[in-house]
Structure formats: C-alpha cells, structure tokens
Amino acid sequence: MGKVGETTLVLDLSALEHNYRYLRSRIAPTTKFMAVVKAFAYGSDMVAIAKKLESLGVDYFAVAYVVEGSLLRNAGIKTPILVLHPLAANFDEMIDRCLEPNIYSLKILEQFVSTAKTKKQKDYPVHIKFNTGLNRLGFQKADLDQMAAQIKDCQEIKVVSFFSHLAASEDPDEKAFSNNQINSFLALSDELAQKLGDSPMRHMLNTSGIINYPEAQFEMVRSGIGLYGYGNEAAVDAKLKPIATLKTIISQIHEIPANESVGYNRAFKSERARKTATLPIGHADGIGRQYGKGKASILIHGKKAPIIGNVCMDMIMVDVTDIDCAEGDEVIVFGPESSAEQFASSAQTISYEILTAISQRVKRELLNE
Structure with a gap:
C-alpha cells in the first residue's frame, strides 16, 4: 500500500471479495444474499462497493433511504434494491427508480398503494417487515387481518418477501431471545402467507445471524458489517479482512x-x-x-x-x-x-x-x- 500525501480512506476491493465469499460459504448455495450498502456502504464508497458486489453476483442490495438507492441507479446498478426505511415523501422517486419499499406500518402501506395507483403500477414489488422484538419498525400480530385485507385484492403491489431483524444475534447470553424472535417470525410469516394465499421469500439473518443461527437462513440473508470486515466477535473477525x-x-x-x-x-x-x-x-x-x-x-x-x-x-x-x-x-x-x-x-x-x-x-x- 503506497504512501499518501493527505488524509485518505483506502478501500481494498479484494478484501471485500474475500468477505463476501466467506459469508457465502456459511450459507446454503441456494440461499440468496442481500448486501447492505446503506450509509455510503458503511462509510466507504457505496458505488464502488455495489459495483464490485454486483459483479460477484449478489442477489439484492439494501439501503436505508431512497436517496441512496437513486445514487446506485444513477451509477448503473441494475440489481434489485430494498429501501429499509422508506418515507412517503419519496414514493414517487422510489417507483421512478425501481426501488422496492419496506412496508412496515398500515399507514405506509396505504400511502404506498395510493402512490402506486396514481402511477398506474401493477404487481410492484414490496417487502413486509415484522416486528419480532427489536421494537423499531414493523407489523405485529394484531395488524395481520387489516394488512391482509388491504393487500389481498390489491393489483398495484406484490409482496416479494417477509422479513424481520434480530436484536442481539451476536450475544450468546441472548440466545433464548433470538430463538423466540425466529419462532415469532415463522408464526407471523406462516399466518400472513395463509391469509394472502402466497409464500414470499423470507429473510431475517444479519451478519452475526449468518454465523450463529444458520438454521434460520430461510430463502435469503442480509449482511452489512461482515462485508466490510467485522463480525462482532473475535473468532469471526479473524476470518474476515477489514476493507x-x-x-x-x-x-x-x-x-x-x-x-x-x-x-x-x-x-x-x-x-x-x-x-x-x-x-x-x-x-x-x-x-x-x-x-x-x-x-x-x-x-x-x-x-x-x-x-x-x-x-x-x-x-x-x-x-x-x-x-x-x-x-x-x-x-x-x-x-x-x-x-x-x-x-x-x-x-x-x-x-x-x-x-x-x-x-x-x-x-x-x-x-x-
């Protein structure tokens, strides 16, 4: 690595590839991989990171906000992009840029469907988030009937995934809590799938979840910090390379x-x-x-x-x-x-x-x- 004459963040894309391949090795070959590139790819270079990962064959990207997804589309990224925290003010741009929303509340569902109708969409892909214990965003069991009624006969959207987020997947002392989250997610997913008459793919595991709860990898996993070289525990850090x-x-x-x-x-x-x-x-x-x-x-x-x-x-x-x-x-x-x-x-x-x-x-x- 050559000397620098100014403050510089040096990003090693071979380390990124190493981390991606290591994380992929921890899941089944058929399991899809969602790369989390929000916050400028964890402070690095979102476009460069996404282009490299797209060339390696990731199945999905995840960003926090629509502006991040638009930056990727402007750079030529074609891979599907999930927006984890969409806001109604950005729904027009979201649809224009083919970005897929996390639908996390009845109000957001209603607002997105309204925008999709105005823009004459059909089967626009959306993702349903369940709150299983993080208590940040997501639907709970009490919402299922009303949500299902709004979605079931709606031609404008199509649910492509159910997902949730583990609160303490890196903490062995919280194993019982994490297992309870997984079981709750399974129950909510099964119930909504039955109500909708459909079975979207499911994803719940973050980086530490991939390592500690592989039995819950379902059809897709999500990794953020692991791609950048950190695994939240020393044994995993030793297998990864900071980029x-x-x-x-x-x-x-x-x-x-x-x-x-x-x-x-x-x-x-x-x-x-x-x-x-x-x-x-x-x-x-x-x-x-x-x-x-x-x-x-x-x-x-x-x-x-x-x-x-x-x-x-x-x-x-x-x-x-x-x-x-x-x-x-x-x-x-x-x-x-x-x-x-x-x-x-x-x-x-x-x-x-x-x-x-x-x-x-x-x-x-x-x-x-």
Whole structure:
C-alpha cells in the first residue's frame, strides 16, 4: 500500500471479495444474499462497493433511504434494491427508480398503494417487515387481518418477501431471545402467507445471524458489517479482512516543554518535556471528541501514539515522544493492523459508528479494482 500525501480512506476491493465469499460459504448455495450498502456502504464508497458486489453476483442490495438507492441507479446498478426505511415523501422517486419499499406500518402501506395507483403500477414489488422484538419498525400480530385485507385484492403491489431483524444475534447470553424472535417470525410469516394465499421469500439473518443461527437462513440473508470486515466477535473477525484503512500524515512536530498545554481548553498539560505531532484529521472528518484526551491511539511506524488534548475540527495532536518520526510520515488511524473495532472500543463505541462517521471530504482510494 503506497504512501499518501493527505488524509485518505483506502478501500481494498479484494478484501471485500474475500468477505463476501466467506459469508457465502456459511450459507446454503441456494440461499440468496442481500448486501447492505446503506450509509455510503458503511462509510466507504457505496458505488464502488455495489459495483464490485454486483459483479460477484449478489442477489439484492439494501439501503436505508431512497436517496441512496437513486445514487446506485444513477451509477448503473441494475440489481434489485430494498429501501429499509422508506418515507412517503419519496414514493414517487422510489417507483421512478425501481426501488422496492419496506412496508412496515398500515399507514405506509396505504400511502404506498395510493402512490402506486396514481402511477398506474401493477404487481410492484414490496417487502413486509415484522416486528419480532427489536421494537423499531414493523407489523405485529394484531395488524395481520387489516394488512391482509388491504393487500389481498390489491393489483398495484406484490409482496416479494417477509422479513424481520434480530436484536442481539451476536450475544450468546441472548440466545433464548433470538430463538423466540425466529419462532415469532415463522408464526407471523406462516399466518400472513395463509391469509394472502402466497409464500414470499423470507429473510431475517444479519451478519452475526449468518454465523450463529444458520438454521434460520430461510430463502435469503442480509449482511452489512461482515462485508466490510467485522463480525462482532473475535473468532469471526479473524476470518474476515477489514476493507478500509484510514491513513493520514504528520503535518508538524512540536517540542512541548514541561508545564505547557496542548490544544483547546488546555485539555492536555505536559508534566515533562514531550514531543507532539499534529495530523490533518479531526471531528469534521469523523474522529469525534470522545477519542481525545488519551482514549484512542493511532499508529506511526507500528507504534501507538495516543491522541492528546481535545480533538479539533480539522486536526488532532498525538504524543510521539518515544517514536522516531518526521513531518510528512504516514499515520494509520485504523485498518488491518489496528482495527476500527479496536479504535472505537477505546471510546466505548462500536466499529459501525467510526466507519460510518468518516466524512465525505476524506479522499477515497480504491485498491484491486
């Protein structure tokens, strides 16, 4: 991996392929695979990631909002796209771009059918979400009769899948809860299928679900974080390859005398003479203030340099007292050598947050296209 002259998120598409093939190896050959590419493909490059995955043969994509699906269509992506959190204000655009909605409430069902009628649609594909315990979006048993009545004789839409979402698939202490969710999903799916006289495909498993509950893979699985190299447990992480490396450089080095302060609010005060390096990355780039004051470290020549003082909008300062380095040297914030999960856990958060926080002003560089 070559040196960079500015803050850069390097994306290794061969690692993405490795992760996809590993996750596919954990499911039956006939099971479909939905790749979750919401939030700019977990903070990476949604178009590049989707194009690579489409070339590898994924069956579906999932995004959070219509704007994300439209970006993929603009880039030439032809694979079906599920919109996980559609809003009525975007239904016209959704149909125009052939994006498929998650129907999660009676109101959303009514509004989408109304739009489909106005746009003279027939058998437009929709997905029905059941709330089995996450309590975020989805229908419950009490909704089934009214929902079925609205759908059964509706010519404008066709239900192509039933789905739900596990709340704690990575947590062995919540196995009973997860199994209860799976059983609830089966019961709701069977009941609605009977009422509709149809049997759409089903999908419930996320990345950790693929690993821990393969018996519930049904006709399709969904993976997000696993594709990007993280499996929510050490044994799985060892099988995956982080696709993203966040790199930057040293802009300036300072010799800090004893009893001097560094940064805003004088949040760091030197008890002895120290050497600091200033880096061109800050909270506007996704490195939040929670990582400052010694909580997180970055790598310079393989050695840890803790962030000192408060994170600034466009800069951080790190302690390099015991590191032989110079202005212009490369710095690794996270990557295969020191994972985003490790970096995030230093501030008591998760890899998802730091990955998706990386600002769009940070340059993206693709490897192994």
